[in-house]
Amino acid sequence: MLTEVLATRYTAPLREGGSLPGLVEGDDLAPYVLKFRGAGQGRKTLVAEVICGLLGRELGLRVPPLATLVLDPVLGLGEPDEQVQELLKSSGGTNLGMRFLSGALGFDPLAYRVDPAEAGRIVWFDALTGNVDRSWRNPNLLVWHGDLWLIDHGATMIWHHNWPSAERAADKPYDARDHTLAxxxxxxxxxxxxxxxRVTRELLDEVTAQVPAEWLADEAGFDGPDDVRAAYASVLHARAASVHERITLPAPGTAPPGAGSGWLPPPERPAHAGLAAGEEGAR
Incomplete structure (x- = not known):
């Protein structure tokens, strides 16, 4: 499920988001967005990316393929940006890679229609994982080859920043009034x-088993990585059964017309002011 790839070439920083990811090439010749373990958000961001990304893929949502990216800091010695150099120096070893979707466009709800079934699956999944970063301000959705793809799950499962609150998190409501698909x-x-x-304990155990042990080591209150994995699985399993009952959506509004998901047609061009339609065509 989670392959290991050796980063062979550092291409450029991607100056979007707070973690300043980088674009690299792997030894499988594929391009990846590299999420640094040395970034300010720390390794828990990578854990969230793995668990939510793999779980989403298992549930049939479109999430780019993930990999553990082994980074040698010397790959970035030619990078002139000191901030990026520091990230490279502090991130030697196992990092997270997400397949780069070349040519993808950022989701725009005014230009791309999402049918209620697909919107419902994404909102439900975000409620399950407690995603606080899928608003209209920062959708973290891409359109690639006409389909909607989910990216950037680092701001999910925020209970893992305070494990004593994890048990209460299973019953926490989810406010989707600001969700980009609302x-x-x-x-x-x-x-x-x-x-x-489909969110069985067996599936969750398989997904959490993919998280590298070094990202889970020395977690306060746990005896080892397996105990941390079990804690993630327990909260998600408990939350899955009834989280839909605690999702708050806005009052029904006016969605772009039409059935299915896809790009909206461009608006019809109005006739030129002061000219009849036939005169406009003659021009």
């Missing part, structure tokens, strides 16, 4: 019926 009438009830039964 205007599309997300059908969270249908999403829960389809997806919740």
């Amino acid at each position: 205007p599309f009438a997300p059908d969270v009830a249908a999403a829960a019926a389809a997806l919740a039964p």
Whole structure:
């Protein structure tokens, strides 16, 4: 599920987001977005990316393939930016890589329509994982080859920053009024019926087992990485059964018309002011 790739070439920093990820090439010749273990958010961001990214893929959501990226800091010696150099120096070893979707465009709810079924699956998944970073301000959604793809799950499962609160997190409501897909009438009830039964303890154990042990080592209050993995699985399993009952959506609004998901057609060009339609065509 999570392959190991050796970073062979550092291409450029991606100056988006607070973690300042980088674009690298792996020894499989594929391009990856590299999430640094030495970034300010720390290794828990990478843990969240792995668990939520792999779980999303298992549930049929479009998440770019993930890999552990082994980085040799010398790859970035030619990088002139001192901040990036510091990230490279502090991130030797195992980092996270997300396949780079070349040519993808950022999601714009005014230009791309999402049908209620797909919107419901994404909102339900974000509620399950407690994603606080899928608002209209920062959708963390891409459109690639006409389909919607989910990226950047570092701001999920925020209970792992305070493990004593994790048990209460299983029953925490999810406010989706600011969610970027809220205007599309997300059908969270249908999403829960389809997806919740698939979030079994066995699946969660398989997903959490993919997290590198070194990212889970020395976690306060736990005897070892396996105990931390079990804690993640327990909260997600408990949350899956009924989280749809605690999702707050805004009052129904006006979604872009039409069925299915995809780009909206451009608006019809109005006739030139002061000219009849036939005169406009003649021009």
